[in-house]
Amino acid sequence: MTSxxxxxxxxRPRILVVDDDYLVATATSGSLRDGGFEVLETAASAExxxxxxxxxHPLLILMDIRLAGGRDGIDAALEIFRNLGIRCxxxxxxxxxxxxxxxxxxxxxxxxxxxxxxEAAVAVAREAVAQLTESG
Amino acid sequence: xxxxxxxxxRGETAARDAAAWSAxxxxxxxxxxxxxxxxxxxxxxxxxxxxxxxxITFCNRAAVELSGHTPTLxxxxxxxxxxxxxxDGTPLPHDQCPVAVTLKTGKPFRGVELIVERPDxxxxxVLAYPTPxxxxxxxxxxxxxxxxxxxxxxxxQMQQRAxxxxxxxxxxxxxxxxxxxxxxxxxxxxxxEARLVLAxxxxxxxxxxxxxxxxxxxxTPTMFEARDVLQAVCDNxxxxxxxxxxxALSAAPAQLSNDTATPxxxxxxxxxxxxxxxxxxxxxxxRIAVALAREGEGFCLQVxxxxxxxxxxxxxxxxxGLGLVGGLAHQLGGSLTVTRSPGACCRIxxxxxxxx
Numbered sequence: 001m002t003s004x005x006x007x008x009x010x011x012r013p014r015i016l017v018v019d020d021d022y023l024v025a026t027a028t029s030g031s032l033r034d035g036g037f038e039v040l041e042t043a044a045s046a047e048x049x050x051x052x053x054x055x056x057h058p059l060l061i062l063m064d065i066r067l068a069g070g071r072d073g074i075d076a077a078l079e080i081f082r083n084l085g086i087r088c089x090x091x092x093x094x095x096x097x098x099x100x101x102x103x104x105x106x107x108x109x110x111x112x113x114x115x116x117x118x119e120a121a122v123a124v125a126r127e128a129v130a131q132l133t134e135s136g
Numbered sequence: 137x138x139x140x141x142x143x144x145x146r147g148e149t150a151a152r153d154a155a156a157w158s159a160x161x162x163x164x165x166x167x168x169x170x171x172x173x174x175x176x177x178x179x180x181x182x183x184x185x186x187x188x189x190x191x192i193t194f195c196n197r198a199a200v201e202l203s204g205h206t207p208t209l210x211x212x213x214x215x216x217x218x219x220x221x222x223x224d225g226t227p228l229p230h231d232q233c234p235v236a237v238t239l240k241t242g243k244p245f246r247g248v249e250l251i252v253e254r255p256d257x258x259x260x261x262v263l264a265y266p267t268p269x270x271x272x273x274x275x276x277x278x279x280x281x282x283x284x285x286x287x288x289x290x291x292x293q294m295q296q297r298a299x300x301x302x303x304x305x306x307x308x309x310x311x312x313x314x315x316x317x318x319x320x321x322x323x324x325x326x327x328x329e330a331r332l333v334l335a336x337x338x339x340x341x342x343x344x345x346x347x348x349x350x351x352x353x354x355x356t357p358t359m360f361e362a363r364d365v366l367q368a369v370c371d372n373x374x375x376x377x378x379x380x381x382x383x384a385l386s387a388a389p390a391q392l393s394n395d396t397a398t399p400x401x402x403x404x405x406x407x408x409x410x411x412x413x414x415x416x417x418x419x420x421x422x423r424i425a426v427a428l429a430r431e432g433e434g435f436c437l438q439v440x441x442x443x444x445x446x447x448x449x450x451x452x453x454x455x456x457g458l459g460l461v462g463g464l465a466h467q468l469g470g471s472l473t474v475t476r477s478p479g480a481c482c483r484i485x486x487x488x489x490x491x492x
Contacts, residue, residue, distance in 0.1 A: 021309070021312070021313065021316075023313050023316040023317060023320070024312050024313060024315075024316045026316065026320060027315070027316035027317070027319045027320045028316070030319070030320065030323055031319060031323075034323065066305070093304070093305050093308035093309060093312075094301070094304075094305065113349070114308050114309070114312050115308050115309075115311035115312035115314075115315050115341075115342070115345045116312070116315070116375075117315060117338060117339070117342045117372065117375060117376050118315065118316075118319045118338075119375065119376045119378075120372075120375035120376060123375060123378060124375075
């Protein structure tokens, strides 16, 4: 299950990676690309994420919660889900109940606890695609 | 850590109380009420007294400052505060407050936590110390209550929590960056051997990160529950191995000192990788059983797969794989043994040498 073909019907699903850490964003994007995803240009802030989601319409988003700038990833995810219906996987070092409850209205596709191994990011993204494919 | 601070501070408060109360008791016995009021006025803590019906008969300046209003003596009842809340934020009717209970039961309270609300809406956490008062014949004549303002302590605790959270966040982010660096190097490498070595290094960082996460989330400052670290490492491995392998953990309850966490996490991570490499060789799916048991003064960690088994050979001498496991087991005052049962079964016997 390492090639793009393994993703079956949803070959090369488009994913947006939102992370303000250059190294983490680069490594995650590289792993997702190797794992058969079409990875968009990285967004490093809530505003960039919202703009890219609107213009590129990815199938899903891997959203870091703590971002540079005033707004966080949950803020961005809520706006994106409300306006575009695109759902997120949340990557965070603190998935406490309060954080989870805040993110709930954005219908999270999954939670990726930081620090994550790159294989884990790919596995969670694949599960999310399967979820989206099943729910049609 | 937070709990320890709290109890130390409670201890100090109790000592202060005891000194103040012995002075009050002496003066009461002498019946010098005006002297008594002078003493109470001088106290930095909010103090008030009531009659047997709970009507407030005296309150000092600190009590007025704390509650934000001046009670009508002989009329207002139970508490000097404007409004009271329980620590969870639910309202506490005055006739159910600790003083009311003390007057009803004749029993004192020591440090009941409450929230006092002032008329301007500001809230202040306090500890209440209501005590029944008796006359020379032992008849109940009222109650005295001290309200100790603990808002500074609360805010110090909040600050401490925020600091720990921030530190934990930084550690996790740094670990994440290490993961990213190793992974980028792995993907850029053209040599298969370098890729394998870098992937191993990445997995080890993952195991250390899993242990760190547990230590930061544990409420005891120097000890952790072994099961939590083992589970975190198993989860980490499971995410990286995917669904091909089922990892089952059974661990006896065991509190270990923090210094044991990282070596233990690394040992388990290596043994899981080893079980995947040898145990799953050529097969589609497999099962790995992880168990921690107490053994005499020490512990035994066992990792067993359902594969064909293997002979360790030279790998025990290496600084990676089983060699690393042997070295870390030695660090924990223990040893590694490998047997076939019929799959491979690796056993680490170790001791918690840092235990106080």
